[in-house]
Amino acid sequence: MNGERYIRQTNLKDFGPKAQERLSKSKVLVIGAGGLGIPVLTYLNAMGVGTLGIVDGDTVSGSNLHRQVLYDEADVGRSKVQIAIRKLRAQNSDTQLISFEQFLSKENALGIIANYDIVVDASDNFPTRYLVNDACILLGKPFVYGALHGFEGQVSVFNHNDGPTYRCLFPNMPGPDEVPDCNMNGVLGVIPGIVGNLQALEVVKVLTGVGEVLSGKLLLFDGLSQSFQHIKFSLVPDSLKMEELKPTYNFECTSGITSIETLELEQLMEKDSVQLIDVRTSEEFCADHLEGAHHIPLSELIERKSEIDFARPAYFICQSGVRSQKAIERLREYNTGPELINVKGGMNNLRAYVAKY
Template identity: 55%
Template sequence: MNTNRYIRQTSLKEFGQKSQDLLLKSSVLVVGAGGLGIPVLQYLNAMGIGTLGIVEGDKVEITNLQRQVIYCEKDIGKAKLEVALEQLKSQNSGTTLIGHDTFLTPDNALTILADYDVIVDATDNFPTRYLINDACVILDKPFVYGALHGFEGHISVFNYKGGPSYRCLFPVPPEDSSIPNCNDNGVLGVIPGIVGTLQALEAVKCITAIDEVLSGKLLIYNGLNQSFYKLGFQLEPQNLVRSSLESSYEIPNCDFISEVSIEAFHKIKNKSNSWQLIDVRTKEEFTLDPLKEAINIPLSDLEIQIHKLKPQQSLYFICQSGIRSLKAVSIARNQYPDCESHSIMGGVNLWNSLIKST
């Protein structure tokens, strides 16, 4: 190894040659070589990870090019895995690159994940995230999570040294069709690059232990106002007890999370007074863009301030993009199991866009 290659890292006293050696001895699997996966792969490869695995079964499409910056126009129609491996090899010939030309399934997940130290989830759908989570719990491996929601990005680290799992944050999947992926909902090209880079940093911290990782914390990035917000969540020990994968991850459990569209909420609101709208964004977010009929209780304060709600009324939770409001429903149902609680799909982002279009 050319010692000069990584000198800008090893000269950091908090990192040093010891951390560089740990990177060289480690292996990371990135599931998905799309908008999130590409910056993860490029940075980990450049920084000197010993082994990089890639799970990807898709082909390059023209709509990928605005955010998946490793691919070029000449690559359209080619297998993403083939192109990514070629580019990464030219970037750093010292990395052992392993391609898995497939999509992750319950049949292959445990076999593929078993050979790696850290798993990075760079997918765009709920079924695969729950599959990755459950496989990592069984294999006792940490996984670095990233997700995109319009102009928002979410990052966390699950199953790290006995810490909370993905199911501690989202116990069961919401209805799969209720939260669109990037193909349906759109994404600004630079947002996946920011989120993927943060995932790469968390993977490095998992390996080198140079500082605190995002275990038990969800980092929420808002690209519109350049803000970061951390949401803490607790370990639910039963979520770390698992001996086998589910037979299928495609069938959503619609009994736990109830979601309504903004249009449906307005119809309900106009017909009845027996409802409450609770905005669980931070106070700063709410002040910048308040919802006139909502009360603001930040998600981080909801368990403490839940007594302010009226459980005899239907509760409708809203956040910026529709993700924090799902967790709010879970909290409300734990406290008031007989109360009707709903998450408003699309959040304030969609709420504002519908107002502008009318």
């Protein structure tokens, strides 16, 4: 351990060399190398955490750059994990950096999380948060939660020393109609930095035993008023009654919507000409799309509905499966013909499970 490098920490009366040694022996898994994950990774790496695992299957886009400050313009289109590993290694060559260039899924979650002391949920969607929580319960791991909305953020620590879980606070995943369109809501660039740093601080407190951990407390940050609020909540014992992961962590389809798994879509596309409608934004589509997909952004769907052949099945895809469901709901008013089929999990699932895409 480089004593001079960390002297400003080890000189702290309530921290000292022992806490620094605990950090150096710790293994932290960060799920998401985006707005929240970058400050978490940057500071934990700088502060001397021994091992950092990074889980993310995404690439850098231009719209990331105002808040994901580890990346620069030359990185657009490249793997976030690969870039993060390279830049973090230059920052601190002593850290063991482990890459998982994939999205967290039901199939890989337990195997990845098992090898770490604590998990940081720096994701941006509800399915991943519930998956992280449930996997951490089964494995007995604490995790640090962070979330963003506009000018606001939330932070808490779950599953810590028999404390409350994420499901104690949010028992059930919201339906797709209760969730704003993914990638369509704004966030002020500095807010993820503030919230991510608060997450990093909670990780340090859990690992070293210094300070009071945000277990059983939800911290709410309002950037416009520069105010903090704490909401206390208690353990709900039923949230611990779990023997295995749920059958699925995709959003439940709204009533009457036919859906298809991503692997089924791949098999269909190998055999037949499939009418696939991609309802993401132009930027998302240009950055990554399936060959043969027809692009109609959700915001333009109704005025461009004539571009869809309602005489044969139409498959709808977005990033996570939310906007594609909303597209089908909107088109139902105009179509009474063949099936409108949602691709569950969207491009995220395709990236996670179908290597060739």
